[in-house]
Amino acid sequence: MPAEDRAAPPPRRSQLRVNGIDRDVSLDRDRSLLHVLREELGLTGTKYGCGEGECGACKVLVDGVAIRSCSTPIGEAVGRSITTIEGLADGDRLHPVQQGFLEAGAFQCGFCTPGMIIAAAALLARTPRPSEAEVRAALDGNLCRCGGYLRILDAVDRASRIAQGGTV
Ligand code: FES
Numbered sequence: 001m002p003a004e005d006r007a008a009p010p011p012r013r014s015q016l017r018v019n020g021i022d023r024d025v026s027l028d029r030d031r032s033l034l035h036v037l038r039e040e041l042g043l044t045g046t047k048y049g050c051g052e053g054e055c056g057a058c059k060v061l062v063d064g065v066a067i068r069s070c071s072t073p074i075g076e077a078v079g080r081s082i083t084t085i086e087g088l089a090d091g092d093r094l095h096p097v098q099q100g101f102l103e104a105g106a107f108q109c110g111f112c113t114p115g116m117i118i119a120a121a122a123l124l125a126r127t128p129r130p131s132e133a134e135v136r137a138a139l140d141g142n143l144c145r146c147g148g149y150l151r152i153l154d155a156v157d158r159a160s161r162i163a164q165g166g167t168v
C-alpha cells in the first residue's frame with residue numbers, strides 16, 4: 001500500500017486534571033507539564049525560570065507533592081491530580097500559605113513566589129508545624145533572586161499558625 005494511502009494514526013489525547021477540572025491535552029508531542037500549563041491551558045501563574053530543574057519557579061502539586069513541572073514530561077502527569085498556584089485558594093479564601101506570604105510581605109518582584117508557595121503548601125500538608133530546619137529543607141530547591149529568604153521563612157511560620165487557627 002502506498003504510504004499516502006495509509007491512514008494517519010489517531011491523535012493521542014488524554015485528560016489532565018488541573019485544579020479540579022479535567023482538561024483535554026494532546027500526548028502526540030513530547031513537552032513538559034510546564035509548557036502545557038502555561039502555553040496550552042493559559043495557567044501562567046506557574047513560572048518559567050531556568051527550565052532545567054534548578055530554581056523551583058515552576059513547582060506545582062502533583063497528587064499533593066511539589067514537583068518541578070519544567071522537567072516533568074506531560075505523559076507522566078496524566079491521570080494525576082495537579083494543583084497550580086491558581087487552584088490553591090478556596091474560593092475567595094486564600095490558602096494559609098498565600099495569606100502568610102501576604103502578611104509577611106514575602107515578595108519583591110514575585111517571580112519565585114508561586115513556586116515558593118507551592119513548596120510550602122506541600123510541606124504544611126505533611127508537617128503542619130515544621131521546624132525552621134524543615135522549612136529550609138523543603139524550600140532548598142527554590143531560589144529567590146531578590147534574596148527575600150528571611151521574610152519567606154517568616155511567611156511559612158505565619159502560614160502554619162494561620163492553618164491551625166492561631167493568631168499571628
Ligand atoms: S523553571 Fe523549573 S526548576 Fe527552574
Ligand code: FES
Binds near residue numbers: 143144147
Ligand atoms: S521575590 Fe523576586 S525572585 Fe523572589
